[in-house]
Amino acid sequence: MLQVKTFHIEDKLRKVHEEAVGKNLSLLMSATEKIEGVDPLSFFDQGKRIDEHRHFWKSAEEDFTLVGIGSAISISKEGQGRFQETDKELSEWRNNVRQWNPYDKKGTGTVALGGFGFRPDSTAEEPWEEFPNSNMTIPEFLLTSDEAGSFLTTNLLIHPDDDIEAVIQKSEEDKRKLCTSYSDEHAPVHLEKIEEVRPEEWKRTIAEATEKLADGTLSKVVLAREVRLTFDSAASITKVLQDLSSMQNSSYVFAFEHKGAYFVGATPERLVKVENDELFSACLAGTTPRGDSEEEDERLGCELLGDHKNRLEHDFVVQMIRGAVETYAQDVDIPETPLLYKLRNLQHLYTPVRASLKEGFSLLDVVKDLHPTPALGGLPQQQAVDYIENHELMNRGWYAGPIGWIDGGRNGEFAVAIRSALIRGNKASLFAGCGVVKDSQPEAEYEETKVKLKPMLAVLGGEE
Structure with a gap:
């Protein structure tokens, strides 16, 4: 009671x-x-x-x-x-x-x-x-x-x-x-249609980006794509949150509602956390699937740790986050080599960051300088963001933006809004991106986005 x-x-x-x-x-x-x-x-x-x-x-x-x-x-x-x-x-x-x-x-x-x-x-x-x-x-x-x-x-x-x-x-x-407990059974949605938005054109934008990267103007740029779903009825956001909490228990599960539309997801990527003036951030870039067996999982993880393209992409993120955090914090501690961060469907290269927030600064000061990290935008930061605005085939909205909370005592936490969907009635838009460097292959990047879409597809009636 x-x-x-x-x-x-x-x-x-x-x-x-x-x-x-x-x-x-x-x-x-x-x-x-x-x-x-x-x-x-x-x-x-x-x-x-x-x-x-x-x-x-x-x-x-x-x-x-x-x-x-x-x-x-x-x-x-x-x-x-x-x-x-x-x-x-x-x-x-x-x-x-x-x-x-x-x-x-x-x-x-x-x-x-x-x-x-x-x-x-x-x-x-x-x-x-x-x-x-x-x-x-x-x-x-x-x-x-x-x-x-x-x-x-x-x-x-x-x-x-x-x-x-x-x-x-x-x-x-x-x-x-x-405070009255609900007893309604929230039925899962039935997926009627999956529409990939201009997939071949998106692959061409990857190829075009590699040409731009080859001339040295950019070091990396992140390009995302959209997949649209149609259901037989309006999705229950409570059911989606329940399933995400169960299936993605190593991720931040979130939902934000505005005028009947919902932005919902389960992101593994912390942007920054402050608790009792201790600052924590994370560098999460470089991705491969989980294996079907323990041996395959270990092999894929070892290949990721040794993959030049993924290690380079990860190092971009580490150096950018170091520069941003050092402006607002002291006693910055960042390990020299990444670890593996394993989720239900994916494993990532991961480097933790720890520091002490200086007096006179707030969590939102740090968020301002961290967003967007190279894992979501690219490098150099402003040139990459400009390239995304001019060449990406979708409107990101809150996707890949900072989401979170902050209280009146300088405590709070923000994550990066990936592995997410915008749900409006019986329709949803899912988003996934990849980091493009000069030797990226369009088909491989397309397959990587398919893997990144799996967590949200799994709770919205698709295959895991």
Whole structure:
């Protein structure tokens, strides 16, 4: 049975409303309670009864899940200054929040969740019409679950002209709905059609890119392609998240909802994490499939570790991340040789990064300089991004952009939005890319993208 250890949020709301009336100013109120008996997927599913703006985040390496429902504060920026402007606005709200949080827990309180499009300008083109270029949201209701239990944060923007008793009543009703376990069986979708978007033309862009790389203008460029799915009915995002969490338990599982469209996936690639001022990043580039037997798996892994093209691609990422992290952190520790990072379908070259965040900087400062890494853009960074904009055959939207969360205590984590899909009703767009260097072969790169599409295809009715 659900139990809530409360400290009379109603009284806090009345107090904040009195202050808002007295100052003729809207005020943000945040209160965190410890709760028991709430499943994160159930909380997410019940959220559709309240708002079409939901967020889901499950960590790749620890028992840590965030679910956000609704929007107390929503910040959308675009242009070159979008990271700094978002950071500044979040700080302004947090500096003036009326907060009650007796728990020293990361990921509680005024946590903002969301992401940024790959490009700094608008993404509102097909198929991303429902998504802004970037959005970080402090949700009205935030469930934080970890090994210590579950915590429910209520964030409400209180206006002077609010009927505070009606606000209190609605807030309590919404919490009861969210904390009611769902019992619906979420049937899997049935895939009716798979359409590869201009595959032969995409292969030609790979060949053209290798010619450009041969003249020395670029060292590497990442080109992605799109596959479109059609189902017999609208996909259940809760079911997709449930299956991803089960099948891809070494990846970050995420979902962001905007106006009924969902960006969902399971990415293995951390961009950067900060916890108690300790900074962690990861260099993940270079890919090969898992083997059907232990012997084949070991052989493929050894071949990947010795493959010149993949090691070169991986080193590009290591050097770029080192340069970005050293600007904002000290005591930077990066091993000289990569390891193997094994997932259900794939194995990658992996190099961990550890450092200490300097005073005066935030997580979004680091995100700004890390995005896009050579694993998602190329090198040199700006020339590669320009090449992608002019030659790639799709609109990336939030694909390959930074997604994640940040709390009011400088803690947070962002990952790179790969192994993902944009789902709109009974249709989905899946995305996958590859790093092109001067000796890349179009057919081999095409086959690599097919492997990278498997995790999302497997939970959307296709073959694993």
